[in-house]
Amino acid sequence: MWRRVASLSPLVSSSKSRLLNQVQVAYGFNAWQMFSTQVLNPAEGGVSDSRRTPFVTFVLGGPGSGKGTQCTRIVETFGFTHLSAGDLLRREISSNSENGSMILSTIKEGKIVPSVVTVQLIQKAIETSDSNRFLIDGFPRTEENRIAYERVIGAEPDIVLFFDCPEEEMVKRVLNRNQGRIDDNIDTVKERLKVFAELNLPVIKHYSKKGKLYKIDGTGSEDEIFERVRPVFAALRYPVLL
Ligand SMILES: Nc1ncnc2c1ncn2[C@@H]1O[C@H](COP(=O)(O)OP(=O)(O)OP(=O)(O)O)[C@@H](O)[C@H]1O
Numbered sequence: 001m002w003r004r005v006a007s008l009s010p011l012v013s014s015s016k017s018r019l020l021n022q023v024q025v026a027y028g029f030n031a032w033q034m035f036s037t038q039v040l041n042p043a044e045g046g047v048s049d050s051r052r053t054p055f056v057t058f059v060l061g062g063p064g065s066g067k068g069t070q071c072t073r074i075v076e077t078f079g080f081t082h083l084s085a086g087d088l089l090r091r092e093i094s095s096n097s098e099n100g101s102m103i104l105s106t107i108k109e110g111k112i113v114p115s116v117v118t119v120q121l122i123q124k125a126i127e128t129s130d131s132n133r134f135l136i137d138g139f140p141r142t143e144e145n146r147i148a149y150e151r152v153i154g155a156e157p158d159i160v161l162f163f164d165c166p167e168e169e170m171v172k173r174v175l176n177r178n179q180g181r182i183d184d185n186i187d188t189v190k191e192r193l194k195v196f197a198e199l200n201l202p203v204i205k206h207y208s209k210k211g212k213l214y215k216i217d218g219t220g221s222e223d224e225i226f227e228r229v230r231p232v233f234a235a236l237r238y239p240v241l242l
């Protein structure tokens with residue numbers, strides 16, 4: 001009944017949030033779950049889980065497959081909140097946080113930042129948002145990412161989009177992107193493609209087996225691709241945020 005809980009935290013103070021995370025670290029179980037059953041039971045005057053749990057979509061695909069571009073279209077049309085894992089990490093670099101230099105060198109090498117860092121950033125972004133529907137773009141990149149998210153958030157995504165695009169096209173798009181990203185160069189792109197094939201494809205397979213995967217042909221124009229995405233979201237029922 002109380003399937004997904006950590007995302008309920010807009011109603012939970014940040015000190016409570018910190019305490020629950022400490023309990024999780026100390027005892028190795030999801031303290032959000034315990035909190036949820038204690039204070040959110042509708043029979044005790046709480047709000048039901050189904051109405052307060054956000055709808056989460058993971059958006060996956062190789063570098064340059066069009067994840068960010070299509071997320072912008074989904075936000076415009078379906079009112080989702082876009083959380084790009086890469087953007088959250090780049091923001092950490094810009095803000096000179098304690099992990100900034102580690103994140104910078106990891107991204108430069110085309111490798112993956114430790115899950116504990118990325119999951120914490122995503123968790124904080126969800127907790128501080130009033131939204132009830134999220135696109136989590138570029139996450140999870142590895143099985144380790146996936147397991148860490150599910151353990152900390154206490155939930156699986158509702159659906160997963162996978163933009164399937166040939167390597168040649170992805171390389172072309174990345175090298176033409178022109179946004180000043182330190183990883184938009186041929187050497188880093190080659191490494192990112194390798195990491196994608198080795199570490200991200202198993203995650204995609206996992207969600208395919210669970211029946212949560214929507215594989216979208218990522219070739220053609222942005223409009224053409226969005227017309228493949230649109231029916232996925234048009235058919236969904238979202239929770240109402242009270
Ligand atoms: N269908 C398309 N045809 C041509 N170019 C595209 C298409 N979709 C996106 N692009 C361009 O390709 C580049 C990469 O797209 P985008 O940033 O959306 O990819 P991404 O999957 O988010 O990549 P990354 O994982 O590196 O962040 C951008 O410059 C974007 O404008």
Ligand SMILES: Nc1ccn([C@H]2C[C@H](O)[C@@H](COP(=O)(O)O)O2)c(=O)n1
Nearest residue numbers: 085086087107111112113138139141
């Ligand atoms: N889950 C993630 C997401 C991103 N990163 C790092 C490594 C990526 O190459 C880089 C850029 O991400 P993008 O903007 O392409 O989604 O950020 C990571 O380590 N873990």
Ligand SMILES: [Mg+2]
Nearest residue numbers: 067068086138
């Ligand atoms: Mg992107």
